[in-house]
Amino acid sequence: MVKFQKKAIIFDLDGVICFTDKFHYQAWKALADRLGIYFDKEINDRLRGVSRMASLEIILEQSGREYTREEKETFASWKNGTYQKLLKSMSPMDLSGEVKDTLVSLRNRGYKLAIGSSSRNTKLILGQIGLGNFFDAVADGTDITRSKPDPEVFLLAAQKLGFVPADCAVVEDAKAGIEAAKAGSMTALALFGDAKGCGLEDYDLACFSNLLDIF
Ligand code: BG6
Ligand code: MG
Numbered sequence: 001m002v003k004f005q006k007k008a009i010i011f012d013l014d015g016v017i018c019f020t021d022k023f024h025y026q027a028w029k030a031l032a033d034r035l036g037i038y039f040d041k042e043i044n045d046r047l048r049g050v051s052r053m054a055s056l057e058i059i060l061e062q063s064g065r066e067y068t069r070e071e072k073e074t075f076a077s078w079k080n081g082t083y084q085k086l087l088k089s090m091s092p093m094d095l096s097g098e099v100k101d102t103l104v105s106l107r108n109r110g111y112k113l114a115i116g117s118s119s120r121n122t123k124l125i126l127g128q129i130g131l132g133n134f135f136d137a138v139a140d141g142t143d144i145t146r147s148k149p150d151p152e153v154f155l156l157a158a159q160k161l162g163f164v165p166a167d168c169a170v171v172e173d174a175k176a177g178i179e180a181a182k183a184g185s186m187t188a189l190a191l192f193g194d195a196k197g198c199g200l201e202d203y204d205l206a207c208f209s210n211l212l213d214i215f
Helices: 021-035 041-045 052-063 069-087 097-108 122-128 152-161 175-183 208-214
Strands: 008-011 112-116 137-139 168-172 187-190
Touching (some): 021 041, 021 069, 069 122, 097 112, 112 152, 122 137, 137 152, 152 168, 152 175, 168 175
Parallel strands (some): 008 168, 168 187
16 A cells, blocks of 8 residues: 655645535536537536636637637626625535545644645635635635646645645646646645546545545
8 A cells, every 4th residue: 555754735625625616617607608608518627727717718719709808807707706606505515524534534643734726716615615714724826826737826835834845745636736736846646537547646546535545
């Protein structure tokens, strides 16, 4: 059995701690429908780990026309308003027992735990699922200028925890996140999504609680 000697674990939020994909999809789909642009679940999968503006650019690829910066900002803000209304339906019931118990066990084993997410809604989501004050550090889309695959968000999470990258492992569901972890010289653990089997990860997790076998 593989074992990793680390002091801290940095978790991606969307697709790892909880599942907001369906809300992102509904909100982007509503925007695409308003603009008469084709959008489907396959395109939605390409938005995993990608910032809000970069996601919008991917959606607008289908439009075949150029939009001004102001128009793009209006679209992104409309999507976010729609997305935030959907997030309000989330509650601690959206945090699985497996994720919660594993996090608590890792903490009891002495690991420092952080969030490293591209989302500017990170604190809202953590509050909705009852983890508002749980993590030792939170680095998110409001703290950074470069989104994954840039390592900025993970390096900031490590810095907030007071550890060097070599002491940290990252758990990710997006290939862009695995790339970010490796670019930041951290151990990259893939769970679900296009992270798993992408070829850059140090380990493929079978499930969230598999963390208790390797730490
Ligand atoms: C990431 C999601 O966590 O956050 C992406 O995987 C999303 O799909 C990105 O685009 C930005 O989210 P937000 O909440 O800032 O619009
Ligand atoms: Mg993710």
